[in-house]
Amino acid sequence: MRPVYHAIASTVLSAGVYAVTKSVPAAAVQWVGGVLIDTDHIAEYFARKKGRRSFSDFFSIQMNESFEKIVFPFHGWELAVVFGFLAGLFATPVVGFSLWLGMTQHLAFDQAVNPARPFSYFIIFRMVHKFKTAVCFPSSTAKK
Numbered sequence: 564m565r566p567v568y569h570a571i572a573s574t575v576l577s578a579g580v581y582a583v584t585k586s587v588p589a590a591a592v593q594w595v596g597g598v599l600i601d602t603d604h605i606a607e608y609f610a611r612k613k614g615r616r617s618f619s620d621f622f623s624i625q626m627n628e629s630f631e632k633i634v635f636p637f638h639g640w641e642l643a644v645v646f647g648f649l650a651g652l653f654a655t656p657v658v659g660f661s662l663w664l665g666m667t668q669h670l671a672f673d674q675a676v677n678p679a680r681p682f683s684y685f686i687i688f689r690m691v692h693k694f695k696t697a698v699c700f701p702s703s704t705a706k707k
Contacts, residue, residue, distance in 0.1 A: 573597030596665025
């Protein structure tokens, strides 16, 4: 799913979080969890793209699908649970739940919209398969 759609979905959900909790920090953390998870695409691009890089090239790669291996370290159901739990411990349970909610809504949309196997959004699954794009996201490599 493209970042702009994640931003829209997160904005709507953040408004809902605020309406229920009346907490600006909870709404903000939900939005951050739902949008900034995609910063790993930027890191992946710079780590794997050889030669000349450009802003337009980043988007033309279609979420880094042209790479032989992809890690996407923030795109993992495991991390949503861990980060949500830690935020609940060190902030408040409402903020922890909001972070979890933001990350899980992002992952759920990605899982539903992007070409992926059922377990592709588990970091452990990708690790077991050595982060190979052809195994973890097979239909994304099929269009080449």
